[in-house]
Amino acid sequence: MRIDIVTIFPEFFRVLDVSLLGRARTAGLLDVRAHDLRDHAHDRHRTVDDTPYGGGAGMVMKPEPWGEALDGILDEAEGAGETVPTLIVPSPAGEPFTQAIAAELAQLDHLVFACGRYEGIDQRVVDHYEERMPVRLLSLGDYVLNGGEVAAMAMIEAVGRLVPGVVGNPESLVEESHEDGLLEYPSYTKPQVWRGLEVPDVLRSGNHGAVAAWRHEQRIERTRRVRPDLLGDDDA
Numbered sequence: 345m346r347i348d349i350v351t352i353f354p355e356f357f358r359v360l361d362v363s364l365l366g367r368a369r370t371a372g373l374l375d376v377r378a379h380d381l382r383d384h385a386h387d388r389h390r391t392v393d394d395t396p397y398g399g400g401a402g403m404v405m406k407p408e409p410w411g412e413a414l415d416g417i418l419d420e421a422e423g424a425g426e427t428v429p430t431l432i433v434p435s436p437a438g439e440p441f442t443q444a445i446a447a448e449l450a451q452l453d454h455l456v457f458a459c460g461r462y463e464g465i466d467q468r469v470v471d472h473y474e475e476r477m478p479v480r481l482l483s484l485g486d487y488v489l490n491g492g493e494v495a496a497m498a499m500i501e502a503v504g505r506l507v508p509g510v511v512g513n514p515e516s517l518v519e520e521s522h523e524d525g526l527l528e529y530p531s532y533t534k535p536q537v538w539r540g541l542e543v544p545d546v547l548r549s550g551n552h553g554a555v556a557a558w559r560h561e562q563r564i565e566r567t568r569r570v571r572p573d574l575l576g577d578d579d580a
């Protein structure tokens with residue numbers, strides 16, 4: 345999977361050079377490229393924002409630099425005969441980003457993240473590129489960040505880890521929270537007793553069926569307690 349990120353803070357994504365996603369990049373499973381939006385602003389001050397039409401506080405990101413940056417990525421993909429990438433715009437005005445959407449995006453060949461700042465990106469950028477590629481406004485949660493970079497990082501990690509081969513043991517992706525609509529079961533490791541707290545006996549029983557049943561029940565109980573909204577009416 346190729347992932348392009350357009351941002352005024354490309355250095356923010358250097359962290360993707362380490363850990364799991366760093367190894368995936370080294371292995372060629374993920375090709376992540378951060379682009380500086382200011383490279384596509386050609387005035388002396390490399391200006392990427394301006395005052396909003398209609399007034400109001402803050403600044404809006406100008407469409408021209410975005411057009412040049414996104415055209416460059418699109419033209420390269422089209423020139424190489426690759427599939428048209430999907431544009432992801434992290435935004436509090438987007439649809440909720442979920443594990444199901446992460447799994448859906450992990451099936452794609454090429455994602456482009458547009459990280460807005462200030463009061464957001466001129467709407468015409470989304471309107472224009474909707475004619476050329478799939479565009480998804482996705483929200484990490486019902487809160488506002490200073491820009492799209494933190495959200496893009498979270499989404500890239502959630503998607504990247506689902507790309508085949510990135511996680512060494514695919515089994516570890518099964519029964520994770522939200523993978524199948526339930527929260528994950530509690531996990532334990534040695535020592536058997538820690539500060540007077542014991543590992544549940546069933547987990548040391550060697551009875552795999554009993555362990556599986558206990559874990560499933562724990563998932564339902566935890567989901568019912570913490571996220572009843574995830575359960576159907578008859579399970580809540």
Ligand SMILES: NC(=S)c1ccno1
Pocket residue numbers: 434435436482483484485486487488489490491492495
């Ligand atoms: N909630 C999200 S994704 C966001 C992006 C920018 N600000 O908030």
